[in-house]
Amino acid sequence: MAIAKLKSDATEARLAGVTLPEGAAWAQAARADALTRLRAMGLPSKRDEYWKYTDPSDLTAVTAPKAALFDAQEAPLFGDTDRLEIVFVDGVFDADASDALAGEGIEIMRLSDAMAADIHWAKELYGVLETRGQTPVERPLAVLNTALATDGIVIHATGKVSKPVHISYLHADETSDAILHNLVKVDAGAEITLLETGPGAARFSSCLEVDIADTGAFHHVRTQGRDHERRTVTHCFARVGAESTFKSFTMTVNGVMTRNECVLDIIGDDAIAHVAGVCVGDGKDFHHDDTVFITHDALNGESRQVFKKVLRNGATGVFQGKILVKADAQKTDGYQISQSLLLDEDAQFLAKPELEIYADDVACSHGSTSGAIDETALFYLRSRGVPMNVARNLLTLSFMAEALDEIADPALAEELRDRLEGWLARHS
Amino acid sequence: MLEIKGLKVKLEDEDKQILKGLDLTVETGKVHAIMGPNGSGKSTLSYVLSGKDGYEVTDGSALLEGDDLLDMDPEERAALGLFLAFQYPVEIPGVGNMTFLRTAVNAQRKARGQEELSAGDFLKEVRAKAKDLKIDADMLKRPVNVGFSGGEKKRNEILQMAMLTPKMCILDETDSGLDVDAMKLVAEGVNALRSEGRSFLVITHYQRLLDHIKPDVVHIMADGKIVKTGGPELALEVENNGYADILAEVS
Ligand SMILES: Nc1ncnc2c1ncn2[C@@H]1O[C@H](COP(=O)(O)OP(=O)(O)OP(=O)(O)O)[C@@H](O)[C@H]1O
Ligand SMILES: [Mg+2]
Numbered sequence: 001m002a003i004a005k006l007k008s009d010a011t012e013a014r015l016a017g018v019t020l021p022e023g024a025a026w027a028q029a030a031r032a033d034a035l036t037r038l039r040a041m042g043l044p045s046k047r048d049e050y051w052k053y054t055d056p057s058d059l060t061a062v063t064a065p066k067a068a069l070f071d072a073q074e075a076p077l078f079g080d081t082d083r084l085e086i087v088f089v090d091g092v093f094d095a096d097a098s099d100a101l102a103g104e105g106i107e108i109m110r111l112s113d114a115m116a117a118d119i120h121w122a123k124e125l126y127g128v129l130e131t132r133g134q135t136p137v138e139r140p141l142a143v144l145n146t147a148l149a150t151d152g153i154v155i156h157a158t159g160k161v162s163k164p165v166h167i168s169y170l171h172a173d174e175t176s177d178a179i180l181h182n183l184v185k186v187d188a189g190a191e192i193t194l195l196e197t198g199p200g201a202a203r204f205s206s207c208l209e210v211d212i213a214d215t216g217a218f219h220h221v222r223t224q225g226r227d228h229e230r231r232t233v234t235h236c237f238a239r240v241g242a243e244s245t246f247k248s249f250t251m252t253v254n255g256v257m258t259r260n261e262c263v264l265d266i267i268g269d270d271a272i273a274h275v276a277g278v279c280v281g282d283g284k285d286f287h288h289d290d291t292v293f294i295t296h297d298a299l300n301g302e303s304r305q306v307f308k309k310v311l312r313n314g315a316t317g318v319f320q321g322k323i324l325v326k327a328d329a330q331k332t333d334g335y336q337i338s339q340s341l342l343l344d345e346d347a348q349f350l351a352k353p354e355l356e357i358y359a360d361d362v363a364c365s366h367g368s369t370s371g372a373i374d375e376t377a378l379f380y381l382r383s384r385g386v387p388m389n390v391a392r393n394l395l396t397l398s399f400m401a402e403a404l405d406e407i408a409d410p411a412l413a414e415e416l417r418d419r420l421e422g423w424l425a426r427h428s
Numbered sequence: 429m430l431e432i433k434g435l436k437v438k439l440e441d442e443d444k445q446i447l448k449g450l451d452l453t454v455e456t457g458k459v460h461a462i463m464g465p466n467g468s469g470k471s472t473l474s475y476v477l478s479g480k481d482g483y484e485v486t487d488g489s490a491l492l493e494g495d496d497l498l499d500m501d502p503e504e505r506a507a508l509g510l511f512l513a514f515q516y517p518v519e520i521p522g523v524g525n526m527t528f529l530r531t532a533v534n535a536q537r538k539a540r541g542q543e544e545l546s547a548g549d550f551l552k553e554v555r556a557k558a559k560d561l562k563i564d565a566d567m568l569k570r571p572v573n574v575g576f577s578g579g580e581k582k583r584n585e586i587l588q589m590a591m592l593t594p595k596m597c598i599l600d601e602t603d604s605g606l607d608v609d610a611m612k613l614v615a616e617g618v619n620a621l622r623s624e625g626r627s628f629l630v631i632t633h634y635q636r637l638l639d640h641i642k643p644d645v646v647h648i649m650a651d652g653k654i655v656k657t658g659g660p661e662l663a664l665e666v667e668n669n670g671y672a673d674i675l676a677e678v679s
Contacts, residue, residue, distance in 0.1 A: 244675035373480065380518035383478045384588060385506035385539065394531065398522025398571075 007042030013062050014043060014144070021150050027115035030127045035146035037131070041138045050137055053318040053350040054289040058231045058257050059141060059177045064203030069231035072420070076168065077415060078225055079195045083166040084108070086153055090171060090201045091178025093151055097168075105159035105190065111152035111181055114126075122154050129209040131235035131385035133263040137293065142235040142261070145207040149181035152206075156185045157192040157216070164193035164219075169200035169226055173363035176201035182208045186216035186244070191320040193219040193409070199227040199255070210238040212246055214268055220248040221412050223419075224258055229286070231257040234276075241269025242298065249407045251416050252279035252288055253423055259289040266329075269299040276306040276406035280420060282427045284314030284346075290338070292321040296329035296359075308403040310396055312427060319351040319368065326360040329427065334367035341399045392423040429668040430454040430477075430596050435488035437469075437476050441461030445507075448470045449488065450654035454596070454645075459628040461638055463666050464649030470631045471515050474600045477514040479640050487545075506532075507539035513585035513602045515631075520572040525584070528572045529554060533591055536628055557590045561617055578605030586617040597621070598629045603637035615640030635667035648674055 015038075020031045034323055043060040044051045058065050086099035101108045127146040130308040133139060153167060167182070178201035186192060190213075200206065203378045212218050224232055232255060240246045252258050264273045294303045309317035319338035340349035351368040375397055381391035397420060407413040430453065431456065437447035446469045463599070464470055476483050477490055479502035490497045497505055521527065534544040558568060562622070563585045573581050582602050588596055599618070602610055618628065618641050630641060638646075638660065646662040647654045650671070655678045657659045 374520075376518050377520045379480050379502060380514070380520065381528070381532070382502035383480075383506055383512055384528075384535035384592065385503050386532055387503050387535060387539075388501065389529065390535065391503075394523055394527075395520070398520065401522035 003047060006341060011043045011118050013337045014060060018148060019043045023115035024118045026123045031147050034127055034143050038143040041140050043140050047227045050151050054259055059233050064175060066174050067202035067227060069174060070227040072226050078166055078195055081164060083164045086167045090173045090176035091150060091180055103163060105157060105161040107156040109154055111154050114154045122183055125185060125211055126210050129239055133237045137236060139261060141233050142207050145179055145181055145205045149179045154179040154183040157190040158187050158188050161192040165197050166195040169198035171201055174202055177203045179205045184210045186212045188213045189215050191217040196222040199225040199230045203231045203337040208236045212240050212244040214242040215244055219408055221407055222250045224252040228252045230255045230256050230319050233259045236262045238264050239327060240264060240266045240271045240273050243270045246273040247408060248275045250277040256285045257287050261291045262402055264294045266298050266301040272302045274304040274406055275423050276403045278308045278400045278403045280310045281315035282312040286315035287316035294323050296325045296332040298329055300331040301329060306403045306406055307338040309340040309349060311340055312343040312383060314346040316351045319333045322354040323364055325357040325359050325362050329359050330361045332362040334364035340366045341396060342370060345359040389428045393428060396424055429456040430492060431491045432489055433489050435490060436486045437483050438486055440482050440484045444653055450653050452654055454627045454629055456627055457624045458644045460645045461513060461630045461632060461643040461663060462647045463663060467673050468649045469652045470649055471600055474512050474598045478502055478510060507536050509596035511589050511592055511597045513589060513599045515600040517573050517581040517585055519574045521573050521574050525568050525570055525572050529591055561587050561613055563587055579610045581608060582606055586614050590617060596627050600631045603632055603634060635663050638663050650675055658677050
């Protein structure tokens with residue numbers, strides 16, 4: 001099998017010379033297990049069906065491709081939000097820039113500390129949801145992350161957490177290759193907001209495992225920052241309990257390669273799981289991929305996927321989204337929409353929406369469109385005196401509104417909207 | 429105010445001539461009405477004057493207070509004081525009506541070198557004008573024209589006109605789809621704006637609107653031209669006898 005050989009060679013090349021981070025016995029076992037699983041499945045190649053639209057070679061390469069640093073010249077996001085601030089620079093924890101790891105309603109610490117402890121709740125979560133998420137589709141880059149992650153943040157929300165936790169991922173080294181892994185465990189009735197911002201590194205892999213107990217709530221707002229040459233792969237695995245809420249929103253601006261995978265398992269009745277995102281990209285080097293897999297395995301679950309992509313000058317957007325409704329998941333309400341606004345003719349959007357339904361009493365809908373600016377609306381605005389550029393940007397923002405509306409906190413939504421407006425003004 | 433001479437317009441993508449040498453002059457401070465059979469080119473005239481794509485002017489001119497309209501972008505024409513109340517107002521999902529109005533008002537002020545209206549002043553003005561047109565707060569908050577009834581859309585057009593205070597107002601069948609009371613509201617809205625410095629071109633099929641907005645001059649348009657011009661009595665004649673007699677007489 002030539003392809004299998006190629007894969008295993010590529011995988012061994014990537015793993016040659018890497019040493020697993022140190023840790024307690026359970027942590028070492030989890031990493032060794034991941035390594036074994038990775039060797040069995042091999043790193044992805046563009047021949048894989050799941051990577052048909054996105055070439056993973058930059059993400060699997062032995063060394064990270066160089067990425068120029070970018071001076072955004074704007075105030076950091078969420079600066080006005082009262083929050084617990086945590087900073088990583090090229091994947092390295094920055095204690096001076098970070099707040100003390102403590103807060104009301106949470107136990108919070110670095111992953112490296114948790115994994116050094118002989119006894120820690122992280123053992124029940126680290127790599128566990130990731131492993132569950134390997135069927136029916138393999139996600140080898142998440143396995144690689146579990147094996148090699150050097151650090152991250154682990155959060156146990158035991159009550160209503162008043163302040164959001166903000167993790168800022170800064171990029172200061174052109175050749176950095178960072179792998180971080182975060183865990184969030186939300187107790188019954190507990191509620192937490194996690195904010196993540198920044199490019200992270202020249203190449204950045206981040207894996208997030210979220211376990212939400214019955215009646216818990218997890219809110220997640222993330223931005224993937226403006227560095228043009230950065231490569232990013234993220235995975236989010238969540239287990240969503242009864243009457244609980246999972247909401248995740250991602251805004252992506254620039255970057256040559258972004259692959260965001262989100263794998264949600266609804267295991268308790270009456271749960272809500274929403275995942276949404278917007279991306280804006282300019283130029284043929286921009287490639288952005290949202291890959292989502294939502295499994296309904298309980299009664300009366302509601303899931304929403306809302307993705308909007310604005311693409312210019314040969315930029316590429318990809319959406320692969322699946323809703324799987326198991327036989328016992330009656331009364332499931334599943335909604336999926338992925339749309340792109342192509343601001344010129346050579347931008348492209350590739351979408352693969354999928355429904356797989358084994359229950360008979362469900363309401364699931366999905367749609368995918370790709371279109372240009374509405375000329376009639378554009379003329380209407382201009383006839384009222386609104387200049388062409390302003391009118392185009394207004395319509396472009398309105399195109400993204402449905403996704404931004406998924407953010408529960410209107411102040412956060414407004415802040416992201418302003419950033420998108422700024423991007424559009426710079427790129428029109 | 430508005431001076432159109434020998435205007436010939438065809439579709440850009442098709443070999444179809446729609447306006448075939450149209451002459452029309454609207455004096456400052458006057459209200460002119462245009463009536464004419466379906467398909468005679470009334471809406472096309474309004475679109476060409478406001479700068480919509482898809483049409484090609486093959487001959488003639490259109491001046492607004494001496495400025496050549498046909499070379500300008502739609503937004504420049506608007507800033508000069510031209511306004512079109514659309515026959516079919518456009519729905520814009522995701523853009524709030526208020527945002528739309530404020531963006532438009534301030535864009536025009538900016539183009540004219542005036543200061544932007546403060547949020548407070550703007551709000552006060554919109555609320556007062558919306559109230560006159562019985563447009564409630566909810567309609568102001570909703571996306572532009574989305575889910576509005578036909579009559580609500582038309583009232584929203586008049587609200588925009590009232591906020592933008594243009595010099596030359598073109599109303600394309602603003603009366604269609606209006607109930608009797610709404611028609612009165614719209615007519616009152618228009619009459620409130622009538623002034624020495626402002627002109628109107630009212631496109632309509634019915635005498636009813638003209639009962640409320642008394643025109644100074646009535647034109648009959650057929651097959652891409654103005655074929656007859658007269659006083660308000662011309663509209664009554666159309667109402668009573670249709671176009672057959674008039675068209676027979678001019679052909
Ligand atoms: N974009 C277009 N494509 C094809 N035909 C068009 C287009 N625009 C106008 N026409 C045609 O030009 C003619 C004039 O249309 P227009 O809408 O100006 O008429 P009107 O006088 O406003 O009619 P009504 O009273 O029904 O509103 C019609 O035959 C119409 O079908
Ligand atoms: Mg018409």
